[in-house]
Amino acid sequence: MPSATTPDANLPIFDFSRFRKGDQQERKAVSKEIIQAFKTFGFVYIINHGISQEKIKDLFYWVISPFPCFLCARSQEDPSYPWHIVLDKGLCM
Numbered sequence: 001m002p003s004a005t006t007p008d009a010n011l012p013i014f015d016f017s018r019f020r021k022g023d024q025q026e027r028k029a030v031s032k033e034i035i036q037a038f039k040t041f042g043f044v045y046i047i048n049h050g051i052s053q054e055k056i057k058d059l060f061y062w063v064i065s066p067f068p069c070f071l072c073a074r075s076q077e078d079p080s081y082p083w084h085i086v087l088d089k090g091l092c093m
Contacts, residue, residue, distance in 0.1 A: 011044060013046075014047070015047055016046045016048050016049040018030050
């Protein structure tokens with residue numbers, strides 16, 4: 001079962017440490033739960049996955065780098081918008 005749900009989108013949150021530290025049976029159970037959540041919601045939020053924030057930030061940069069103007073404008077309108085990384089990397093004028 002998910003650990004919780006996100007307040008805004010009601011997405012299931014999965015603590016992936018159960019998969020990373022679990023035995024084969026636990027890993028299968030977590031996998032089935034995540035697959036079911038994808039089928040039900042289309043998205044999941046995974047925590048404790050072992051990927052550093054710096055790596056995530058770099059990955060977001062490479063995903064959004066073709067769209068810096070739109071994303072910078074959006075980030076300036078709403079500072080909580082997650083694509084502020086474009087500003088951090090100096091892609092906006």
